[in-house]
Amino acid sequence: MVSDFFYPNMGGVEGHIYHLSQRLARRGHKVVVVTHRYGGRVGVRYLTSGVKVYHVPHWLVHDQVSLPTLYGFFPLFRYIVVRESIDVVHGHQAFSAMCHEAILHARTMGLRAVFTDHSLFGFEDTSSILTNKLLKFTLSDIDHVICVSHTSKENTVLRASLNPLHVSVIPNAVVCAEFTPDPSMRDPKKSKAGYFASVVAPADSFRHVRLVNSVTIVVASRLVYRKGIDLLVAVIPAICQEFPQVQFVIGGDGPKRVELEQMRERFVLQDRVQLLGAVNHSDVRDLLCQGHIFLNTSLTEAFCIAIVEAASCGLLVVSTRVGGVPEVLPDDMIMFANPEEGDIIRAMRAAIGTIKENAVDPFEIHRRVSNMYSWTDVAARAEEVYRCAMEMPAVGLAERLLRYNGCGVFAGKLAAMIMAVDFIIWMLLDE
Amino acid sequence: MEPVSPGPLPEAASPVGGAPAAALGQRPRWRKLLYIRQDYPDNYVDKSFLKLMKRNVNVRQLDYWDVVCETFRVSQQLSVTVIFVAAFLHLDSGSVPSVTGLIAGSCAISACLAITSAALFFTMLLGLTPILKNLTENISSDSIWFMAIVMLLANLLFHDYGSGSSTHTRFPDSLSINAAMFSAVLLASQLESNNDVFGLMLLAVQLFALFPILRRSMRAWHHPSVFWDGFFTVVLVIFAVALLLPISHASVTFYTAAIAFVTFFCPYMLVSIQKYKSEIRGPWDEAVIGH
The missing domain is CATH 3.40.50.2000 (Glycogen Phosphorylase B;)
Incomplete structure (x- = not known):
């Protein structure tokens, strides 16, 4: 090698x-x-x-x-x-x-x-x-x-x-054993036990009864142009305005971080958009597990290992349809959007809707991903x-x-x- | 080099890590997916291979006469430079009274600028003229010629031929104007009288700074711009030839040959090499953010 x-x-x-x-x-x-x-x-x-x-x-x-x-x-x-x-x-x-x-x-x-x-x-x-x-x-x-x-x-x-x-x-x-879902980490402030119950119990009996109150969207990538951070800057304010219960957690660092910070200031979203800066590889799993949805806005990507890691943590993935990304995950685990502002918002809307209906079982997704990819x-x-x-x-x-x-x-x-x-x-x- | 598509090499035909090809009939169709394990070898090449590749989608076919019209801008700048040099030579040899240049310059500048700023500009330039005249006294004339030529070439090279707007000219355009003004200062300092220096500097400002603005605004104002471009080109070529004729016939020949080369031969070459264009696009390209 x-x-x-x-x-x-x-x-x-x-x-x-x-x-x-x-x-x-x-x-x-x-x-x-x-x-x-x-x-x-x-x-x-x-x-x-x-x-x-x-x-x-x-x-x-x-x-x-x-x-x-x-x-x-x-x-x-x-x-x-x-x-x-x-x-x-x-x-x-x-x-x-x-x-x-x-x-x-x-x-x-x-x-x-x-x-x-x-x-x-x-x-x-x-x-x-x-x-x-x-x-x-x-x-x-x-x-x-x-x-x-x-x-x-x-x-x-x-x-x-x-x-x-x-x-x-x-x-x-992906080493799926390192990326296990943990829905209890999603919303530390809200009742842990209640949320957990809804996931562990047979999904059907709860699906239409208990709705998810707060949705967390995770982004983890280097903050550079090729990763589509300009799209992210355009999409976040629109999503935050449309869905008051949505919050963003963004991990990663790079030259585009300034633009994200400016966007956060301009739209006064400091309490809803968290910028974590560079995240250690060992902490990525903890970051991913905080979210319901993983958003990838890359403009070019040969494989995109990040979305597989996210799916392995049980997140619903929203991604731009670029490069090799459409080959990586089955359609029911990922929502595709064209690399343009409006289409990403449309896909996010659909994803947030799915999460609110509690229609996603993180453990099921994890089980399926671990069958797909192994070293x-x-x-x-x-x-x-x-x-x-x-x-x-x-x-x-x-x-x-x-x-x-x-x-x-x-x-x-x-x-x-x-x-x-x-x-x-x-x-x-x-x- | 290994062949791109025709005829697989014999040693490569054996599948890598997969079932023998005999079961091809019963197998489900190959899909371009990574998350399912398919009963095909890893080096399997499907019929759909490179199906999403697009060739020459953004290529527009160039029309010869359109390209000829586009070259007018180049001819114009070339003529402007030649006119400037010819004017300098006339002033230097004393064949033209400097008063002519002075009057012509003053009228044109006053027309372009408002009266107050024109007055300010004249006073400034008039005050600077004696300084300009003595500026390069200690430098050998050979160095002056060389630097002036290099600067005029830089002016031709960096001139903003492309953008039509008069407010948002691209960066190198300022470089082009500066280079031209520098060469004007160098040449003016070689002249004998204050009047000549003043006249040449005026001409330089007109030709290199103000005239491009005029051309751009004319182009923006009158559509199609071909009319104005053609008009200016013809006028400038006539002017240049008229100024060059008394100097030497060889210079006229060179100048007209250059104009013909730029206007007719270069477009011909550009259009004829279009058929070699091969632009490849596909899903691997970096996406362009749409709205």
Whole structure:
């Protein structure tokens, strides 16, 4: 497993690598994670299940991405690979320079390489064009690619001109045992026992008798443009005005926090909109359990693990219909809206109505979600991909040069040259 | 490179982690969902693959003559620059009495500004003229020519050709005007008499600062704007040619060739490379917030 993104940094990719490594190790494989240094954390560390983590000393450029040196990482990488007798190198995330370099070196050394793509890219702006070109270069010679959703697969196939048969879709998963519902946390001020009774008792007998008084809506995301915070700013005042019994709890931090605070001041909603700031990953479950509805306003999302976590905590999910989100949850657990103010308000209205009728059983939702996603299943499917990668025939130097040459008219020549130099360095290192 | 769609590679045909393909008939149809476990391999490619991809939805077909009309603005700015340079050369060689420029400038400025602000502007400029004249005495003429040319090119490059509004011009436009005024100061300081300096500065203010405003307001006022754009272009080209003719025939040839290139050849190239345009859109794009 190679990626710039690993603990102690927090995020979807980090969690993915961690859980996948743990499950693979439990299935009897030897797993080694290679990432760059984090502060003073350099050298080898062990995770609980015996997974070895190499924190390679490396310079960083921006946002935990290591400096692309092309060959600087090769000697150390070769040392690790030989010492650990690695068969398959699995790189994660297109942003990670280390992942690209590792795949190139692995192929030079005749190892199998697998790549997992965690995000979606457009084809318009300069940064996407550059990243796509880089991805095309790396994936010119790869055994298998894993995407986290079908939409992501379509995207990756287009970006890197891959054969779709070489791309598998393996979704992310959630440790459902860590995200259990607890309706008693929803409204600490109101009668706990009474509320709890309504959930525990057979739903039908209570459904039309006891109505929910107060509805809490939870938002948990980084407060950035891509997460649709502008939509949130527009929607919250309208919802608060229409439903006096609704309150919002927003967890997360980012540049858009100021706009949320301004909105709260302008509409005097200080007592109804709580801004918690950055929330520790271990506290996310407690945050989610405070709410009835989870609102996701993302503008782009490959998989959206947040809505699965929310559903696992028994919340009704309202989300924008973007990227891979429509593939993630069945229609009766999620309400979709187009990424526009009016439509989100419409979906929220429907969701609040459902909650008021007490028609949602959090434990039932939790039970269903825990049957849908599990890391063990992900690991088993990844194992199949590794097996398939191992069965791929070995590729000679000439064939590899041809593949890299296919990158483009000029880029292809450049890519082939980079590969050839890599090969020479490898021969020097092997002496 | 691996092929994008045609013909699966033989080694890839074996399904990854799934039932053999024999049971295809009885299986339920594949659905684009992640929350159900389907009896299909993870690398299964359905018929619906890339169905939501849209190509060239936002591309509008360009009409050659429309593009030609759009280039008028470029020709205008080019002509304005040429007129300014030609006027400087005439003043510098002394072939035109500076009084002509002075009178022409004064009338146009007074027409554009209110009388009081025009008076203020004239006094200021008149007061500054002797300073401007001596400003670059210590700098070699070669450096002046070079800087003036660079600044005029910057003016052409950053001019706001696109936006039609006269109140909300985009940022680089101010850069463009500043560059032009800087080159005007540089050139004016090369002139001999105070009158010449004053006349050239007036002309620069008119051509680079006030004239674009006039063009924009004309465009906004009269629809379709093609009429005014065409009118201004023709007038400016005639002016420029008339001013360049006494200087040299080569300059006239270069100028007309440049105008023809911008007006006719560039649009032709733009329209002809339209067929290579491939814009891909799909569900992976960042959504645009609608209202």
